[in-house]
Amino acid sequence: MTRYLFTSESVTEGHPDKICDQISDTILDAHLNQDPASRVAAEVVVNTGLVMVTGEISSNAKVDYAKLVRQKIAEIGYTDATNGFSANSCAVLVTLDEQSPDIAQGVNKALECRQGDNEDAWDAIGAGDQGIMFGYACKETPELMPLPISLAHRLARRLARVRKTGQLPYLRPDGKTQVTVAYEDGCPVGIDTILISTQHSEEASQSEIFQDLWLEVVEPIFADIDIKPDKQTRFLVNPTGKFVVGGPQGDSGLTGRKIIVDTYGGYSRHGGGAFSGKDPTKVDRSASYACRYIAKNIVAADLADKCEVQVSYAIGTAKPVSIFIETFGTGRLxxxxxxxxVKQNFELRPAGLIHTFNLRGLPQERGGRFYQDVAAYGHFGRTDLDLPWERLDKVAQLQEAIAVYTH
Structure with a gap:
């Protein structure tokens, strides 16, 4: 029997890097809501009392960036200037350019169209950059995600909830969670360690925080999970002994610095490209969603117990350079x-991805906001949001195809 430990982490929406991701995607939402054809690559930096918005945007939308930034920061929970960072008192600097014309010409008209060998309208849009993207699914959880990242996200969401409802009034917005799961022969069998680091008021004692987090955060999220903490599980809370100074006052933040939290907690490979602040022509985002969609439908159709999908693109081309499927010895075909x-049943050209998931229209469809809501607590395996790339609408087609192959 092979036994090992695997750990994944998550962060709350008040973590400095996650503040930046959410602001970047709030800006994206605002542009797509007014102009679905907007090209957006918005990046944000935060530090004590400062927010800087930078990047490249080409759009017909009219956006009040300072107002948008302050609204999002207040929504996250930074409203008290004594914490070193507040929606009303922080400085907001905006330094934006338009998308490079060299990039735009390849996105506007893909290589396939420029060479005259395009097959249909979906060959028209070229990938906004070169790169490799991955997607993953497995049978460890009902949402077909690895158990460590699923639990870390649950803890982080619960931590934010008990803060926002006033259940634990001494909590502050910044926080991190981490879960170490014990595996035997590739299957999760126990919880080795749970770690929660949470910003808190000066008055709260560590013993109080320790007890409250176990009762109000840990126990509720494990209530409906078969694998639970036991007497051997370590529970660590604020291991430094204090976490009063947090958020952008405690550490600077930057868009795209939590790409492992956004995806599979390190359980699957990552191509390196961030999601937040990027419009759907950027395949870092749209193709990663497609890879998850493919992997999840494959596992749900029982073609494999685990599946990882990789695609690659060249900038300005519509069709992927390569597609790779890995089932880790669990494949049925x-x-x-x-x-x-996969090639027969899934569309992977950027225009096709935008159409399949309605990636340009989602903010308008959902009241002006969409991407900002997936910018915290993971882009995959979300049970609290109806995400188009999480749907299992290809399962029947795949199962029909299996019948053909196996007879």
Whole structure:
């Protein structure tokens, strides 16, 4: 029997890097809501009393960036200037350029169109950058996510909830969670360690925080989970002994610095590209969503117990350079047949991805906000949001194809 430990972390929406991700995606929402054809690459930096918005945006939308930034910061919970960072008192600097014309020409008209060998309208849009993207799914949880990141996100969301409802009034917005799961022969069997670091008021004692977090955060999130903490599980809370100075006052933040939190907690490979602040022509975002969609439908259709999908693109081209499917020895079909099945049933050109998931229209469809809501607590496996790339609408098609292959 092979036994090992695997750990994943999450962060709350008040973590400095996550503040930046959410502001970046709030800006994206604002532009797509007014002009669905907007090209957005918005990046944000935060530090004590300062927010800087930078990047490249080409859009017909009219956006009050300072107002948007302050509204999002207040929504997260930074409203008290004594904490070193507040919506009303922070400085907001905006330094934005338009998208490079060299990039725009390849996105506006893909290489396939420029060479005259395009097959249909979905060949028109070229990938906004080169790169590799991954997606993953497995049977460890009902949402087909790895258990460590699923638990870390649950803890982080619960930590934010008990702060916002006033259940634990001494909590502050910044926080991190981490869960170490014990595996035997590749299957999760126990909880080795739970770590929560949370910003708090000066008056709160560590013993009080320790007891409250166990009762109000840990126990509720494990209530409906078969694998639970036991007497051997370590529970660590604010291991430094104090976490009063937090948020941008305690550490600077930057868009795109929590890409592992955004995805699979390190359980699957990552191509390196961040999601937040990028419009759907950026395949870092849209193709990563597509890879998750493919992997999840494959696992849900019982073609494999675990599945990782990789695609790659060249900037300015519509069709992927390569597609790779890995099932880690759990596949029900030969690798070449599974790959052929994916190519037959899933669209991977940028224009096709935008159409399949309605990636340009989601903010308008959902009251002016969408991407900012996935910018914290993970882009995958969300049970609190109806995400188009989480849908299992290809399962029946895949199962029909299996019947053909196996007979």
């Amino acid at each position: 030969p690798a070449e047949e599974l790959l052929a099945l």
